[in-house]
Amino acid sequence: MRRSRQQRDRVTIQDVAQRAGVSAMTVSNVVNRTGKVGESTRARVGAIIEEMGYVPSQAARHLVGAAPARIGLIYLDIESMFLSLAHGEVSAAAAEKGLQLMVRRAADATPDTAVAVAQSLVRSGADALLLIPPFAELLTGAPAFRALAVPSAAIATAGTLPDMATVRIDNHAAGRAVTELLIARGYRRIAILTGPAGHSDSVARLEGYKAALAGHDIPFQSALCAEGRFSFETGLIAADTLLDLDPRPDAIMAANDDMAAAALWAAHRRGLVPPRDLAVTGFDDTLVATRVWPALTTVRQPIKDMANRAIDLLIEALGKQPAAGMAAGTAVAMAAGTAPAKAPRDVVLDFTLVERGSVRPV
CATH class of the missing domain: 1.10.260.40 (lambda repressor-like DNA-binding domains)
Known part of the structure; x- marks a missing residue:
């Protein structure tokens, strides 16, 4: 039937x-x-x-012509549950909207690599670029990036960027909310396991942590701050550094779930029993958050919504590009039957604080 x-x-x-x-x-x-x-x-x-x-969905084809538009995705080639989740959601969103996705994994996070990968995608036919941290920050403002003259959008940044659309959460508020939760549960010697300083979202989470401490007259101690690179391996090294302190922290706030899982691993190796001896929190609410023991209290980023909104912004931007002999915006106006609306440059979505067993209850 x-x-x-x-x-x-x-x-x-x-x-x-x-x-x-x-x-x-x-x-x-x-x-x-x-x-x-x-x-x-x-x-x-x-x-x-x-x-x-x-x-x-035919929306993208109506906006950019008969052939499917091609979106270039750039992300770092490391093992990361967040990157895997983001890649999957972007792929699904692009496919659902009738777009072709061209994926490039960058070997390292340097300005030269970012520009080279972006240029390679555009030369290969990418009509627009979608960036996952830290590539938005590495490319923004670069003359070689602007010379590409293609619409670009970034997800999971810490703030607005002058030459591309952004879809994000308030990372400062999220970092502060997690720290406030730990303080409310009675923890006072709270350490933070940050991501790389070159990631704006990591910096914003650190600043939120500091703001929460200051709000409760708890002094910030640099010794309680260790940097990882968003991977399990670097998280394990940083967590061991923190747990070697005397006195050791009674809580570790990690900048992503992979490093939070590493902190739990390091605690178990030492015979500590979380959350009795050590509370641990993560960030992103990826699959790993519920595959460790105890399950992680973490911040949920709406990655699916981020991917869809970013793709929508790129579709709208592509629709406003002038075709041969056609003024900018005319194509989308003809498809919609109205004058094109101005796409928002910055979309801030809500985050969710998810409480599980890695933090003791009141």
């Missing part, structure tokens, strides 16, 4: 991917006839698409 148009509109690319047992990107490759997909997989996914009546 064929589905009604309303029923088809409710079928998402994730529904098709789940039924077929493949990723959303594979479904996108089948729909757009791109990528390397085996013939048997292509046939199976195609049959499920037909059976479920899946129709990809």
Whole structure:
């Protein structure tokens, strides 16, 4: 029995991917006839698409022309649950909106590498760029980046940037909220395991931590501040440094879940029992937060919403680019039947403080 148009509109690319047992990107490759997909997989996914009546969103195609727009994604090549989650959500959002996603993993986080990767994506046909920290901060203001003249959006930054759209949470407020929670639970010697100083979101979380301490007349101690690089391995080294202190901290606030998991690991190795002997908090609420013991109290970033809003901003920006012989904004106005609305440059979404077993209750 064929589905009604309303029923088809409710079928998402994730529904098709789940039924077929493949990723959303594979479904996108089948729909757009791109990528390397085996013939048997292509046939199976195609049959499920037909059976479920899946129709990809045409909004992007209406805005940027007949061919799907190509979005270039840049992120750092390290093992990170946050980066894996962000990549997956961006892939799903792009596929759902009928866009092609071009992915580049940068080997290191330097300005030269960031520019080279961005240039490579644009030369390969990327119509717009989506950036995950720290690449927005590395590229913003760079003459070589501006010379690319493509719409760009960044997710999970700490603040606005002059030459690209941003979709984020208030990292300062989130860092302060976690610290306030620990103080409310009775912890006073609170250490912080930060991310790299070059990440604006990490700096904002540190400043929020300091603000919370100051609000309770607890002096900031540099010895209680250790820097990691958002990985489990660097988190383990930094956590050991903190736990070697005498007296040791009674709580560690980590700048992401991977490093929080490392802090728990370091505590268990020493025979400490969290949260009785040591409270630990994370950030992002990735899968690892509920795969450690005790489960992590953490900050949930709305990564799915971030990815969707960033892609929407890029679609709107692409729609406002002038086609041959067409004034800027005319294409999107023709598609919508109205004059184009100005896209917001900065979108701030709500974060959620998720309480679990790694912090003792009142």
